[in-house]
Amino acid sequence: MAKGKYEHWLTPDGLTQLKAWARDGLTDEEIATKCGICRDTLYEWKKRFPDISDALKKGKDAADIEVENALFKRATGYTVVETRVEYEFGVEIKRVEITKEVPGDVGAQCFWLKNRRPDKWRDKQQVEASVDSDIQITFADELQEFVQ
Template structure:
């Protein structure tokens, strides 16, 4: 049980599977095999990563929207001044959030599908090669 808590903690701290394997003293492939063979190891790693993923997600959203916070100045452990400050919304964070959360609307490249036949008015479509050459030479 202590080993699982350690694995979960390392995952929560943001360590990759490769770094976790190194800390345990095994290769990354062995850790992968353990995750397949022992579901409790897989769950501990997932649980740890989920915690930090949620924290980062919350921080990104907060940054994208902007927020207020109180800056407190203390002297001798006593609060002497409190100022409410604002962090402006971050456009880059908002774009990142939208592109990842709503890719159908916000990704850079939009896929547009057409249905049916698209008619093009081409006055030269029925001409043979010799007729086209003759037109070219006339101009």
Template sequence: MAKGKYQQWLEPDNLLLLQAWARDGFTDEQIATKIGISKQTFYDWKKKYPDFSDSLKKGKEIVDIQVENALLKRALGYEYVEYSEECSEDGIKKKKTVKHVIPDTTAQIFWLKNRRPDLWRDKRDLEMSGNINNPFEGVSTDDIKKLIQNE
């Protein structure tokens, strides 16, 4: 009896290949094309076979963590060492220079808007109450007169 196509993709080597493709940034649709199945079949396999789905998740998770780390590093600023060689009459001298990368405001804003949207998002949700057709509903005539006189 012949194996179903899905069974070959549940073998350890192929699960590792799926993980690598996900890590390399291939979309679900691109991976489906690479293994020769439709996008719908791909999604069906993800639902039906946990090992298949887990391999894809692991691959994507690794890259997501690397990008998060790079974004945080960029937001906070960092130092690195740069090596160079200089030629002189005495021969070649190796030079070590510590370089500083200043914190990146754009990376900071992006990080804060996504990690602390309650404090940093641009859009604020305001709740309003009252009758839009009659904005003075519930306000006494005396209160309106006082408001007018204070202007």
């Protein structure tokens, strides 16, 4: 492990930077590169220094929550208010607010359901079947009779 490199990343500024990189979607390998270390060293730091591990986890959690909220909004639909401004000779003469309903997106709905309720919505359903049968194969006996 690089001696002393971790010290900067344990400061409030360092932890904030780690959290921001994780929130921005960087992988552990990309974060390690930005820290000037290899990925394995970052893994060791995460085990050895809970503050580093927590900063990375909080950053990733924040990004995941933001994306989940955006996906949910897209799947269920939402209302948006647009403001239109009319000008005449460079002077504002009228301002109108228009409320629009944005319908839910079917693609987002499918993605959400396939991941949240795979038991009901996954493309490939697994069906288990078992058959109990009392069928007896007597072909060998019939073949023996035929040969004689």
